[in-house]
Amino acid sequence: MERQTTQLMLGPGAVRHPDRREPLPPGAPAVLPPVSTLGELLEYRASATPAAVFGYFIDMEERVTRVSWRELRLRAGRLAAGLRRQGVWPGDRILLSMQTSPELLEGFFACQLLGAIPCLVEAPTLGRGLKAWGERLVPKLRVLEPCAVVTEEGAVREVTDLLTELLGQGRPSVHGVQELSGEGDVPAHPSRPEDLSFLQFTSGTTLAARAVTCTHQALLTNARCVAGSGGQQWRQSDLVLGWLPLFHDMGLVATTLSAITHGVPVALMPPAAFITRPLRWLWAMHVLRGSLSFAPNFAYQLCLKRFQEQEAQGLDLSSWRIAYNGAEFVHADTVRHFTERFSDYGFPANAFLPSYGMAEMVVAAAFHEAGTPVIVDTISRSRLARDGRAVPIPEDAPDAIQVVSVGRAVCGHAVQVRGEDGRVLGEREQGQIALRGPSLFHGYYRDPEATREVLKDQWLLTGDMGYLVDGRLYVSGRCKDLIIRGGENYHPYLMEGAVSAVDKVREGCVAAVGLANGDTGTEDIAIVFETVESDPEVLRKLRQQVEEQVRRVSGLRPDHVIAAPPRTIPKTSSGKIRRGAVRDFVLRHLATERGGRIAVGH
Secondary structure, X not given: OOOEEEEOOOOOOOOOOHHHOOOOOOOOEOOOOOOOOHHHHHHHHHHHOOOOEEEEEEOOOOEEEEEEHHHHHHHHHHHHHHXXXXXXXXXXXXXXXXXXXXXXXXXXXXXHHHOOEEEEEOOOOOXXXXXXXXXXXXHHHHHHOOOEEEEOHHHHHHHHHHHHHHHHHHOOEEEEHHHHOOOOOOOOOOOOOOOEEEEEXXXXXXXXXXXXXEEHHHHHHHHXXXXXHHXXXXXXXXXXXXXXXXXXXXXXXXXXXXXXXXXXXXXXXXXXXXXXXXXXXXXXXXXXXXXXXXXXXXXXXXXXXXXXXXXXXXXXXXXXXXXXXXXXXXXXXXXXXXXXXXXXXXXXXXXXXEEEOOHHXXXXXXXXXXXXXXXXXXXXHHHHHHHOEOOEOOOOOOOEEEEEEEEEEOXXXXXXXXXXXXXEOOOOEXXXXXXXXXXXXXXXXXXXXXXXXXXXXXXXXXXXXXXXXOXXXXXXXXXXXXXXXXXXXXXXXXXXXXHHOOOOOOOOOEEEEEEEEOOOOEEXXXXXXXXXXXXXXXXXXXXXXXXXXXXXXXXXOOOEEEEEOXXXXXXXXXOOEOHHHHHHHHHHHHHHHOOOOOOOOO
C-alpha cells in the first residue's frame, strides 16, 4: 500500500492541500472512543475509520505525505513483527531515534502492539556531531537498558560503531526501519490501563537523565483534558499542526497523541523546517487549514523577528482557532505583538491560549480560558523579590513587571502554591507550585530517590515559582536554576562541569545562567569563567573552546561567553554560586560593552 505524497509550496502563491481545499463544517465534538490503551486505539481506528487521515507529514522539501489509519496499522504491524523476530517482548524498552516522519510514529505504535515500552530521543547527528550525540545518549541508555535502538536507515552502521565504542559489547542492538519491516503482523498485546505506555525523558536532562513513566490511563486522561482545554472542546473538523520534536512532551503528547486519540488528524513538520524559515509554520497552517497548534513563546517571537511582508503575501490564518503558548514563560509583549502583526492575515484576536504543564503530569496542568483575552498581571518587581507578594501596580510604574496567567488547573486536577515550610499560601503569595490529579506520574523510571524529591503525599513539587489569583495560576520564576531555551530545560551544572575541564579555566570557577531576552522571546545562555590569562589572543581561543564544550554537552551554543579574573564569580560562604549576583554581573558587563544599553534582562 503506497502512501500519498503531494508536492506543495509553503509560501506566497501556495494552494490548499487537495484534502483541505474547502473549509469543513465544525461538526460534532471530538471525543475519545471506548478504549483503555493505545494498542486498542490503533485497532479501533483502523477498523472503524480505516480510510480516515491519521496524519500529514511535511518534509524539508515541502512534500506532504498523507497516511491513513489503515496504512499506519499495516506498517506498525509489520514493524512489530520485525521487532518480535529480534526478540522484543512485552515490557522491553525500545529507543526510537529518528527524525519526525511516518516511520517514527509507526515505530511508536509497533511498540504499543507488542506491549513494549518506547522512548523517543533526538535523531543521530551524522558526521562531526555524532560523537557528542552519543555522549548525550549514554546516560539515557544506562537508565533504560533498552533491548534495541531503532534509527534512520542510513545511520545504522555509524550508530552501531559509536555505541560499541562507548558501551562495548553491552550495547543494545541497532536496527533500521526497513530492515525490520518485512512481512507479518502482530495482534495488539492485551495491555492494562495501568501498564506503561511510554517513557519520556524530562527535557534537557543529560547529566542525570530522568525518565518519566506514563501509563495508558494517565495518557488518555490528560489527552482528554487537552482536547477540552480552556473549556472549548476540540471538533472533528479540527487539524492540529506542529513542528516540535516528538521527544518533547509538547510535540509527542499535546500535539500528536492528544489529536489522534480523539480522531483529529495531525500534521507534523521537522523542527529544522521551522527554525530555518519560521513562516513555513504559518504557511503550513494556511495550506492545511490548521486550527490548533502548540509552541513555546520563542516560536511566536521568532516569527515576528523574521517577518518580511513579501513572504506573507496571500497568507490566510483565519482557520487558526487556538494558538497554545507554553513550555516556557509566556511573554505579554509577544502575545500582543504577534496578534497585532498577523491580524491582517486573519489571525483571530483571542486565539492565544497560555498554558502550563510538564512531563510529570503527562503534559498539561493548566490552561487559560479559550476564546477570551489573555490576562496580564502587572506587579511590583521589588515587592515580589523582597517579600514574595505579587502586588499590583500601574503598567507605567518604573518597578512594573508583567506576568501572564496560565489559567486554571485542568479537569479533575488541583494546584497549590506552597511556602518553603510546606504551608499552603494564600492569594498573591509567591511560592512553589504543587500539582495533583489523575495525570500525575508514578515516578521516574528506576530512580526512587529522584522520585521522592518531587512526590510528597501524591503532590508533585514542580520546582517552579508562582502565585494564584482567583484560582488562576501565574508562573513567576524557578526554585531551581534551570535554564529554559526554546521550551527545553538545560541544567547549568552540566555546562559548568564541561567548561571547568577546559585547560586554563579555573576548576569550579564557572557559572552558567539564563537571561530573559525580550527580542527572541526565550532565554539567552551566559557563561562566565575565571582564568589567570590576560593575553587577548589566548582569551579569544579560550572563549571558542568554552563555547564548543557547552555545545558538546547541551547541543546549544551560548549567547555570551565572558572571561573574568579570579574571584569574580560571587559565591556563598559554603562555596555555592550566587546566581542572582552572577546575572547582575553579566548584565553590567553587557551594558558596558553596548554603551550602557542593556539588551537582555532577567
